[in-house]
Structures are given as C-alpha cells and as structure tokens.
Amino acid sequence: MARYTSSFLAKTNLEQIPILLCQLVESCDFEVVYQATDYLMAREIPGQVPFSKLVTVxxxxxxxxAQNNEVPVTFVIKNDELPLKSNNHCQQLFQKLQLALNQSQEWRLIAAVAT
Incomplete structure (x- = not known):
C-alpha cells in the first residue's frame, strides 16, 4: 500500500476549513466522499486507472x-498499489496535491513524509 503524508497550516479560521478543503481536493480532481468539521475524505474519480490504483485523500x-487563525491539517494520500517504483500513481497525485497546496496563499507547509 502506497501512503504519503504531509502537514500544513491553513491560514484561516476554523469555520472556513471545510470550504477550503473541498476547493482544494476538487481542484486536484478528487470527489468528496465524506466531510465533517474536523475530517474530510475524498477519492480519485474512477475510470482513468485500475481500481487498485485509485487514490484516497x-x-x-x-x-x-488551532490558534491565531492558523489551523494545522494533516493530509494522508494512499491507495492499494504496492509502491514498487518511486514514481507511482499515488506519488504523482501526492505531488499534484502538494503543488496545489504550495501555490495557494492559504496554506503553509510544516512537514511532508513518504511512507
């Protein structure tokens, strides 16, 4: 199972986090499956890759x-694919999400780890 994690600070208040998260994952071609005030689950839209390679965020x-309009958020990007190559499908979507986060003014990187 491929699994990648990263931690970011969202530069906004706690009430805006659900909206920000939805916009972020949808901009990376994921669809929201479940959302609560402190949790979001999204999946890659089926049809482009085999089922075992579908990525979940x-x-x-x-x-x-949360303090001073900064909210810590940890992202976990994973799929059932064995990461036999360093540049696998899950890694590619992890990089896409990282790029979207880094280009946004609302997010600041704390840590990124590939496991």
Whole structure:
C-alpha cells in the first residue's frame, strides 16, 4: 500500500476549513466522499486507472491546536498499489496535491513524509 503524508497550516479560521478543503481536493480532481468539521475524505474519480490504483485523500483537522487563525491539517494520500517504483500513481497525485497546496496563499507547509 502506497501512503504519503504531509502537514500544513491553513491560514484561516476554523469555520472556513471545510470550504477550503473541498476547493482544494476538487481542484486536484478528487470527489468528496465524506466531510465533517474536523475530517474530510475524498477519492480519485474512477475510470482513468485500475481500481487498485485509485487514490484516497484524508484530511485531518487538528481543531484543538488551532490558534491565531492558523489551523494545522494533516493530509494522508494512499491507495492499494504496492509502491514498487518511486514514481507511482499515488506519488504523482501526492505531488499534484502538494503543488496545489504550495501555490495557494492559504496554506503553509510544516512537514511532508513518504511512507
């Protein structure tokens, strides 16, 4: 199973986080499957790759650590594909999400880890 994580600070208040997360994942061609105030799950839209390569994104909002209009969010990007190559499908979508986060004014990188 390929799995990549990254942590970011959202430069906004806690109430705006669900809207920001939806816009972010939809801009990266994911569809929201489930959303709560402190959690979002989105999946890659089926049809382009085999089922085992479909990528899921989870966004975990650390609402208790929010302060001064900065909210920590951890992203987990994963799929069932074995990461036999360093440039696999999950890694490519992880990079796409990272790029979208880095280009946005609302997000600041804390850490990114490939596991």
């Amino acid at each position: 989870e966004a975990l909002v650390e609402s208790t650590a």
